[in-house]
Amino acid sequence: MIFFKMPKLTIGNRNASLPIVQGGMGVGISLAKLASSVAAQGGIGVIAANGVGMIEPDYYEDGRAANIKALRSEIRKARKKTSGLIGVNIMVAANDFQQLLDVAIEEKVDALFMGAGLPIRNIPVAKIRAANVLVIPIVSSGRAAELIFKYWEKNYGDVPDAVVVEGPLAGGHLGFKADQLENPEQALEILVPQVVAAINGFQESFHKKIPVIAAGGIFSGEDILRFLQLGAQGVQMATRFVATDECDADPRFKEAYLACRPQDIVIIKSPVGLPGRAIRNHFLDNAAAGVRNVNRCAWRCLDQCDIKHADYCISAALDNARQGLLDQGFAFCGANAHRVDKIVSVAELLESLKYEYEAAFIQNLVTLKDEYLKSIEKKFAGLRQDYLQARQRWINLSHEAGKAWEVRRDSLREDYDRAHRLANMLKHEYETALEKINVLMEHFPEKKGELQTLAQRFQADLAMNPVG
Numbered sequence: 001m002i003f004f005k006m007p008k009l010t011i012g013n014r015n016a017s018l019p020i021v022q023g024g025m026g027v028g029i030s031l032a033k034l035a036s037s038v039a040a041q042g043g044i045g046v047i048a049a050n051g052v053g054m055i056e057p058d059y060y061e062d063g064r065a066a067n068i069k070a071l072r073s074e075i076r077k078a079r080k081k082t083s084g085l086i087g088v089n090i091m092v093a094a095n096d097f098q099q100l101l102d103v104a105i106e107e108k109v110d111a112l113f114m115g116a117g118l119p120i121r122n123i124p125v126a127k128i129r130a131a132n133v134l135v136i137p138i139v140s141s142g143r144a145a146e147l148i149f150k151y152w153e154k155n156y157g158d159v160p161d162a163v164v165v166e167g168p169l170a171g172g173h174l175g176f177k178a179d180q181l182e183n184p185e186q187a188l189e190i191l192v193p194q195v196v197a198a199i200n201g202f203q204e205s206f207h208k209k210i211p212v213i214a215a216g217g218i219f220s221g222e223d224i225l226r227f228l229q230l231g232a233q234g235v236q237m238a239t240r241f242v243a244t245d246e247c248d249a250d251p252r253f254k255e256a257y258l259a260c261r262p263q264d265i266v267i268i269k270s271p272v273g274l275p276g277r278a279i280r281n282h283f284l285d286n287a288a289a290g291v292r293n294v295n296r297c298a299w300r301c302l303d304q305c306d307i308k309h310a311d312y313c314i315s316a317a318l319d320n321a322r323q324g325l326l327d328q329g330f331a332f333c334g335a336n337a338h339r340v341d342k343i344v345s346v347a348e349l350l351e352s353l354k355y356e357y358e359a360a361f362i363q364n365l366v367t368l369k370d371e372y373l374k375s376i377e378k379k380f381a382g383l384r385q386d387y388l389q390a391r392q393r394w395i396n397l398s399h400e401a402g403k404a405w406e407v408r409r410d411s412l413r414e415d416y417d418r419a420h421r422l423a424n425m426l427k428h429e430y431e432t433a434l435e436k437i438n439v440l441m442e443h444f445p446e447k448k449g450e451l452q453t454l455a456q457r458f459q460a461d462l463a464m465n466p467v468g
C-alpha cells in the first residue's frame with residue numbers, strides 16, 4: 001500500500017522519489033560514481049567540491065585549477081550516468097568557494113549544498129536562479145537558519161529552497177563547539193523542530209514550501225521515519241553511503257568503518273579550527289602527541305587553516321585516507337560508523353532502508369492502535385464504574401426514601417432526583433459507549449474477543465437494572 005511507503009521529497013521544482021540526500025563527503029569520498037548511483041535510485045546524489053582536485057595528478061602545481069577541472073568533470077560524468085538529481089556540496093570556508101560555485105552553476109547542477117560557514121555574502125543569487133539551481137544551506141541551529149534567511153530576504157529579496165540541519169552525530173567537520181556535542185539540547189531531535197519553526201514565516205511570505213532535511217547519525221529506516229515525524233521532509237545520510245560498493249573511496253577506507261568500534265570514534269580538533277569526528281588511528285595519536293606531519297601546502301585551500309602551526313595538512317591527510325593510506329591520514333565518519341557491518345550496493349542499502357521504514361511505520365500504527373484501544377477501554381471501565389455506583393446510590397436512596405420518608409422527605413427527594421438524573425445521563429453515555437464498542441469491533445477484528453466481552457458486560461449491566 002502506497003500509504004506505508006517513504007514519501008517523495010519535493011524541493012522547488014525538483015522531485016526526488018526518495019526523501020534521502022546522500023551527504024557530500026569532501027576530498028574525493030563522494031564523487032560521480034556514488035552520487036550518480038544514489039540519484040539513479042531516486043535519492044539526491046551529491047558530489048563534494050571540497051578538495052575534489054586532489055584526484056588530479058597536477059593538484060600540487062595549481063590546486064585551484066585542479067579543483068575546477070575535477071569538479072566540472074565529475075558533474076559531467078554523473079550527468080552521463082543518470083538523469084536523477086545531482087547536487088554539489090561546497091564549503092563556504094573554502095578559499096575557492098566562488099569559483100566552485102561558478103562551475104556548479106555553469107554545469108546547471110540540480111542543487112547547491114553550502115555548509116561549513118554561512119552562505120550569506122556574495123552569493124550570486126540572480127545567476128543561480130537563471131540557471132534553475134536550488135540552494136540548500138547546511139546549518140546546525142534554528143538561529144543560523146534564521147540569520148541566513150533574514151540576510152537573503154533583505155539583500156537578495158529571495159530565500160533558499162530547503163535547509164539541511166546537521167546535528168552533533170554527523171561525520172566530518174561539525175558546526176558545534178566540542179563541549180556542545182553531548183548537550184542534550186543540541187540533539188538533532190530538538191534542532192529539527194527549531195529549524196522548522198525558524199523558517200516557517202518565510203514559507204508564508206515567499207509562498208513556497210521550504211523543506212527541512214535532517215542529518216547526523218541517521219542510520220536506519222526507522223530513524224528516517226522518526227525525523228519525518230518530527231517535521232523534516234527528508235534526511236541527509238553519509239556514513240551509510242561510505243559502506244557501499246559505489247562509494248568513491250578506496251576499499252581500505254570502507255573497511256576502516258567495518259573494523260571500528262564505538263571507542264575508536266573520536267572528536268578531533270582539525271587544523272581548520274573546527275571539531276571533527278573521525279576514526280582514531282596512529283596518525284591521529286601522533287598528531288595529538290604533537291608530532292608535526294606537514295610536507296607541503298599546495299595553496300591555502302581553507303580560509304581558517306593555520307598551516308604554520310597545524311600538526312598536519314587536513315586536505316593531504318584526507319586525500320591519503322581516500323586512497324587507502326590510513327597510516328598517512330585518517331577517515332572522517334559519523335557517530336554510528338561502528339554499526340556498519342557490511343559493504344553493500346547503493347541499491348541494496350536503499351532497499352533495506354525502505355523496508356525498515358515500512359516496517360517501522362506499520363509497527364507505529366500497531367502501537368498507536370493498541371494505545372488507542374487501551375485508552376478507550378480505560379474510559380469504558382471508568383464509565384462502567386461510575387454508572388454502577390450511581391445506580392447503586394439511586395437504589396439505596398429509594399430504599400431509604402421509603403423508610404424515612406416522613407422525617408427527611410425534602411432533602412431525600414432532592415438527593416433522589418439528582419441521583420436519578422445522573423444515573424439517566426450515565427445510562428445514555430453507557431449506551432453510546434456500547435455502540436462505539438460495536439464499531440470498534442468492525443475496525444479491529446483481531447480485538448473482537450476482548451471487545452465482545454466488554455460489550456456483553458455493558459449489555460448485562462443495562463439489562464439487570466434498567467434506570468427508568
Ligand SMILES: Cc1cc2nc3c(=O)[nH]c(=O)nc-3n(C[C@H](O)[C@H](O)[C@H](O)COP(=O)(O)O)c2cc1C
Pocket residue numbers: 022023024025026027029048050089091115116138166169170171172173215216217218236237238239240331332333334335336
Ligand atoms: C567521510 C565524510 C566526509 C564528509 N565531508 C563533508 C564535506 O566535505 N562537506 C560537508 O558539508 N559535510 C561533510 N560530511 C558530512 C556529511 O555530508 C553528512 O551531513 C553527515 O555526515 C551526516 O551524518 P551521518 O554520517 O551520520 O549520516 C562528511 C561526512 C563524512 C562521513
